[in-house]
Amino acid sequence: INSDGTVDTVEDIHVDFGSQQHHGIFRDIPVEYAYDDDNNRLIRLTNIRVDDGTSLHQIEVSEDGPNIHIRIGDPDVLVTGPQRYRIQYTINRGLNPFSDRDEFYWNVTGNEWPVRIESASALVTAPGAGIQRVACFQGSAGSTLACGSSIFDSSSARAANGSLGEAQGMTVVVGLDKGVVVVVEPTELVDANESLAEAIDSFVGLALLPIAASILLGAALIAAVLDEAGCAVKIE
Secondary structure (H helix, E strand, O other): OOOOOOEEEEEEEEEEOOOOOEOOEEEEEEOEEEOOOOEEEEOEEEEEEEEOOOOEOOEEEEEEOOEEEEEEOOOOOOEOOEEEEEEEEEEEOOEEEOOOOEEEEEEOOOOOOOOOEOEEEEEEEOOOOOEEEEEEEEEOOOOOEEOOEEEEOOOEEEEEEOOEOOOOEEEEEEEEOOOOOOOOOOOOEEEOOOOHHHHOOOOOOOOOOEEOOOOOOOOEEEEEEOOOOOOEEEEO
């Protein structure tokens, strides 16, 4: 988390397709969150980039309901065995202001994986001392079941969880002292019953065309394994 309220994020995804041939993976990042009884807030993602630790991956970014949908991989190239997909993006206006604290609430994994997640973990760092608490929830969307572990000190918070089922995910909540970062009231609200696509044409800050670039910085660790199909996925 930066002092200006933006959040630099990296997901490091490791996949083992075994002997199966695939073009790559899809990553759905939630960007629509509940705000009040009538509205959801939209969170803007910019600087979306993916590599394998050395070389760039081809990606295509689009809107998919309450998610940003990233197709990763070359549609003309099939791969097998272990693969790595390292995703970088910047979260803009992603913190929530409260009277006694500011809060970073983030769905680390998303809930769109059609596979079992073997384990998931997240690391969140603040630009200075001021973290006052951390919470972590696991399961289907809306679950309040606590994760396996969550710890914090004044400037960092960690959360981890074991196996998750298909369409389950992990969400981390970090509370910050007021004044540690700049947090403003949400400026992009949509009807809670209205889809993201209906609410806004494009808010990711880039053309919805295939793009690829280099990657830096880190904030999230996830690990996943495909079910009986025999492929493995790990996200760090």
